[in-house]
Amino acid sequence: MPEITREEVAHLARLSRLALEDAELDALAAQLDVILGAVAQISQVTEAADVPPTTHAVPLENVTRPDVVRPSLDRDTVLAAAPAAEDGRFRVPRILDAE
Amino acid sequence: MSSADLTRFTAAETAAAIASREVSAVEVAQAHLERISSVDGAVHAFLHVDADGALAAAARVDAARAAGTALGPLAGVPLAMKDVIVTQGIPTTAGSRILEGWVPPYDATILTRLKGAGLVLLGKTNMDEFAMGSSTEHSAYGPTFNPWDLGRIPGGSGGGSAAAVAAYEAPLAVGTDTGGSIRQPASVTGTVGVKPTYGGVSRFGLIAFSSSLDQAGPCARTVLDAALLHEAMAGHDPADSTSIDAPVPPVVAAARSGDVAGLRVGVVRELSGEGYEPGVQQRFEEAVALLSDLGAKVVEVSCPHFAYALPAYYLIAPSEASSNLARFDSVRYGLRVDDDGVRSLEEVMSATRAAGFGAEVKRRIILGTYALSSGYYDAYYGQAQKVRTLITRDFAAAFEIADVLVSPASPGVAFPLGAKVDDPLAMYRQDLATIPSNLYGGPAMSLPMGLSEGLPVGLQVMAPTMRDDLLYQVAGALEAALHDRWGGNLLASVPELAA
Numbered sequence: 314m315p316e317i318t319r320e321e322v323a324h325l326a327r328l329s330r331l332a333l334e335d336a337e338l339d340a341l342a343a344q345l346d347v348i349l350g351a352v353a354q355i356s357q358v359t360e361a362a363d364v365p366p367t368t369h370a371v372p373l374e375n376v377t378r379p380d381v382v383r384p385s386l387d388r389d390t391v392l393a394a395a396p397a398a399e400d401g402r403f404r405v406p407r408i409l410d411a412e
Numbered sequence: 413m414s415s416a417d418l419t420r421f422t423a424a425e426t427a428a429a430i431a432s433r434e435v436s437a438v439e440v441a442q443a444h445l446e447r448i449s450s451v452d453g454a455v456h457a458f459l460h461v462d463a464d465g466a467l468a469a470a471a472r473v474d475a476a477r478a479a480g481t482a483l484g485p486l487a488g489v490p491l492a493m494k495d496v497i498v499t500q501g502i503p504t505t506a507g508s509r510i511l512e513g514w515v516p517p518y519d520a521t522i523l524t525r526l527k528g529a530g531l532v533l534l535g536k537t538n539m540d541e542f543a544m545g546s547s548t549e550h551s552a553y554g555p556t557f558n559p560w561d562l563g564r565i566p567g568g569s570g571g572g573s574a575a576a577v578a579a580y581e582a583p584l585a586v587g588t589d590t591g592g593s594i595r596q597p598a599s600v601t602g603t604v605g606v607k608p609t610y611g612g613v614s615r616f617g618l619i620a621f622s623s624s625l626d627q628a629g630p631c632a633r634t635v636l637d638a639a640l641l642h643e644a645m646a647g648h649d650p651a652d653s654t655s656i657d658a659p660v661p662p663v664v665a666a667a668r669s670g671d672v673a674g675l676r677v678g679v680v681r682e683l684s685g686e687g688y689e690p691g692v693q694q695r696f697e698e699a700v701a702l703l704s705d706l707g708a709k710v711v712e713v714s715c716p717h718f719a720y721a722l723p724a725y726y727l728i729a730p731s732e733a734s735s736n737l738a739r740f741d742s743v744r745y746g747l748r749v750d751d752d753g754v755r756s757l758e759e760v761m762s763a764t765r766a767a768g769f770g771a772e773v774k775r776r777i778i779l780g781t782y783a784l785s786s787g788y789y790d791a792y793y794g795q796a797q798k799v800r801t802l803i804t805r806d807f808a809a810a811f812e813i814a815d816v817l818v819s820p821a822s823p824g825v826a827f828p829l830g831a832k833v834d835d836p837l838a839m840y841r842q843d844l845a846t847i848p849s850n851l852y853g854g855p856a857m858s859l860p861m862g863l864s865e866g867l868p869v870g871l872q873v874m875a876p877t878m879r880d881d882l883l884y885q886v887a888g889a890l891e892a893a894l895h896d897r898w899g900g901n902l903l904a905s906v907p908e909l910a911a
Contacts, residue, residue, distance in 0.1 A: 317782075325781045329734065330741075331774055332762035341778055344836060348779060351837055352723035356791060358799050366797030367804060369624050369654070370610040370853020370877070376653040390517045396748035403743050406751050406760040 317345045418443035423489045423583040423637040430473070430488040437470035437477075437488030441532050444490045448534065448581045451909040456556050457566075457576035459495050460503050461535035466490065469532045476530070485664075486640055487530030492582040494573050495536040496543055497628065498617045499523055502533075506619045507541040507551040507569075510768025511746045520617020521652065522586065522628055522645040529644045534582055537572030541770045542737065543593050543621045545569050546842035549833045550772040557829070558601060559906050560867055564826040567597030567842075573631045574601040579909055584641050585631040590622050591725050592822075592846025594629050595858035599821035599870030602860045602902045604638045604887070605631045607846075609878050610853035611656035613642075614649035622732040623654075625725075625850045633903055635859060635887040639667035642880065658878060666881035667888040673707030675886065678814025682718040683845045683872075689824040691864025696820045699861040699871050699890065702897075703818075706889050713814055715806035718848050720799050725847045726840055727783045727796035734780030737773070740765060775836065800851045807852045811876045816886050819845045821858035821870035845872055855880040859887045860902045861894070868902055 319335075322342045326333045333341070392398040397405075418440050421429065429435050445463050452458050473488040493499065496506045498516035505511040523533070540550035548556040548571030558566040559579040566575040570587035574597030577585050587594035589607035598605025606629045613628050620626060630641035646660040679700060684693060704710045742748040742764035743757075750763040769777070783792040810817055823844055832838040849856035854877045858870035871890070875882040895901060 321782075322778060325778045325785075327762075329777045329781050330738075330758065330762045330765055331769070331777065332759070332766040333774070334766075337771075337774070341775060344775060345779060345782065348726065348775075348836060348840075349782070352726050352792070355720055355723040355727065355795050355799055358717070358720055358795070358802065361795060361798035361802060364798050364801045364805075366794060367800040367851075368797060370804075370851075371654055371656060373611075373654060373656075378650060386517050391744075394514055394517060394745050396742060396746070397751070405743055406753075406755060406757045408757045 317342050317349065419447045419580040421583065422634050423486060423632065423640060426489050426583060427486050430477070431483050433477070437473040437532060438467060440488055441466045441470035441490055441534070444534055444582060451579055452581060454557065454562060454909050455559055455575050455579045455581070456554060457537055457572045457579060457581055458492070458535045459505060459538050459553055459572070462502050462533060465502065466532050466534050469527070473530045473532070484529040484644070486644055489531055489584060490534050490582050491526060491531040492534050492537050492573055492576045492585040493523065494539055494570050494585070494587050496539060496588055496619045497523060497586060498619065499533070499536065502536065504536065505553070506543070507539040507553065508768065508770070508773070509552045509747065510740050510765070514745050518617065521614035521649045523617065525645055531584070531644070537570070537576055537585060539572055540569035541773050542619070542733070543569040543588055543590055544733070544772050544776055546592070546596055546839050547832065548572060549829065550770055552770055555829060558826045559909060560602065561826065564828055564867070565600070567600040567822070567826065569593040570597050570631070574598055574603050574605065577601070577603045577631050577633055578903060578906060583633065584637060586628055586645070587631045588618060588626055588628045589850065590625045590729060591850050592843040594631060595846045595856060595870065595872060596822045596842055598631060598858040600826035600868065602868030602906070603631055603633055604635055604857065604859045605629070606638050606642060606857045606883065607849060607855060608642060608646060608880050609656070609855045611654050612660070612855070612878065612880060613646045614652045614655050616649055616651040620736040622729040623736060624732060625729060633901060635884060635891045636664070636667045639663040639884045656878065661878060661881040663881050663884045667884040669885055670889045670892050672703060672886055672889040675708045675816070676814045677703050677708045677710050677886070678713035678810055678817045679710060680718065680810070680817050680819050681712055681714045682716065683819035687823050687841060687844055688820055689864065692820045692822070692824060692869050695862040695864055695869050696871060700818065702893050703886070703890060706893060711814055713810040713817060715810055715848070717799060717802040717806050721803055721847045721851055722840065722844060724796040724799040724803070724851060725843070726779070727792050728800065730776040730780035731783045731793050732780070734777045734784065737777055740768065772836070803848055804852045807848070807854060816882050817874040819872045821845060821872035825864050825867035825869055849874050853877055855883055857883040857887055859891060863902070
């Protein structure tokens with residue numbers, strides 16, 4: 314059934330923010346073909362057409378709690394575990410273009 | 413009592429010995445730390461051992477005992493925890509390079525509860541990266557080895573927790589089970605492993621893989637020990653919005669009852685035959701016959717949509733994973749590479765994720781992203797969720813004619829390291845029998861049913877949602893009869909591992 318090309322995998326990798334090497338893209342294309350070929354049998358379950366999807370095993374809805382202020386994690390403790398922090402904030406690489 | 417002996421006791425026996433002042437919690441912790449020092453070089457069940465923390469926690473139990481404080485049923489008992497569960501002040505990696513060196517700023521709810529109950533955390537156990545795998549070979553920190561045969565896998569993803577328990581490094585461990593990651597390792601290491609009802613045990617502080625399927629549960633050497641740990645960690649948690657606000661099923665009482673007279677046990681026709689090793693099938697048939705001898709009514713049930721559980725799972729779980737793992741963005745915690753002041757956030761993020769995730773995690777992220785793509789969503793993810801409904805209906809129909817369902821827990825014995833690591837589909841088939849309960853949400857357990865080719869194999873018991881007690885009732889009865897037959901616990905014949 315599916316025939317996944319390296320270009321398609323490269324597109325998926327970009328969407329997933331994974332900078333993959335060419336060799337990884339080739340290997341993944343071949344593996345995805347095999348895996349998707351196997352999982353595609355799910356389309357044979359024609360009686361599924363008329364049933365509602367299950368998103369969750371427990372039918373809970375709208376779980377709420379009282380709207381009261383509670384202590385959260387200490388800011389400095391959290392920032393200490395970050396790759397980079399500055400002035401009490403996470404420091405991130407350039408987001409906007411340099412121009 | 414020599415210190416080596418202290419590691420051979422069950423959790424229930426250990427707690428009783430501490431409460432009656434036969435031994436101190438510090439002596440028990442020390443004995444297990446020594447055991448870890450002597451065998452974990454060979455087994456590699458642990459990613460991190462917190463000796464100082466364990467001894468301090470044990471000393472607090474001893475101090476409470478000396479002060480006359482009433483102790484809980486597991487006070488002073490050592491515990492190992494899968495490294496996917498966050499532990500304040502103790503490194504947590506989920507088996508991934510992307511979290512190497514990360515020290516969480518808070519404890520998971522289950523750990524808060526277990527600490528409060530006086531359990532002593534020894535350390536964090538090895539696992540397939542982000543719990544994706546069935547062999548623990550996908551750990552970024554190297555595999556765990558099966559104590560029964562060091563050339564074989566201990567199962568996965570929770571191979572470290574199962575191996576630690578089987579190797580007498582800890583009497584109890586916590587695992588997580590998304591598609592079988594507690595039960596399949598239990599099956600191939602001769603231990604007891606339970607996936608509780610989804611929502612029965614808090615997921616707060618559990619690093620998410622597939623949020624609609626993930627569930628933490630106990631690993632132990634006996635059914636009663638698993639029940640004691642289950643009871644200590646279960647129950648409603650306001651911090652987890654999927655947690656069920658209902659009383660914890662009476663699992664300890666059920667484990668002790670040991671009575672299955674009149675209970676209807678359904679053998680699932682679709683979870684046998686092709687794909688299951690003959691030795692597994694044979695032990696399974698013997699165990700079912702034994703249940704019948706014990707007074708259970710054995711019936712055959714058919715769950716026709718179980719045949720599609722594996723494909724449904726391998727669409728739903730990677731889809732949820734591709735979303736959940738987006739949080740590893742090189743900004744808030746964990747790894748960051750190539751941040752040279754020139755590269756953009758997107759470039760740094762993409763380079764970090766490529767460097768920090770292993771091959772199986774990348775495979776599942778890409779697969780999940782594909783299954784969720786517009787144009788494929790209805791055919792893959794949407795269809796899988798509908799099939800999930802049909803599988804749930806199969807369970808409901810089966811539980812009309814049977815109180816519990818049984819099957820082999822894994823299709824075979826522990827396989828040699830490397831045998832399936834390059835064949836994702838063969839690896840995925842390890843979860844044939846365990847996945848249906850994750851999709852349905854009901855509880856399921858693996859307990860030892862004997863040896864095949866000299867290696868342990870497990871029987872799976874499945875029960876309706878929030879009837880976790882039925883698992884323990886059946887398993888308690890079967891375990892007692894099997895221990896009579898074997899002259900004790902199967903694990904007594906685990907090879908001597910110490911050099």
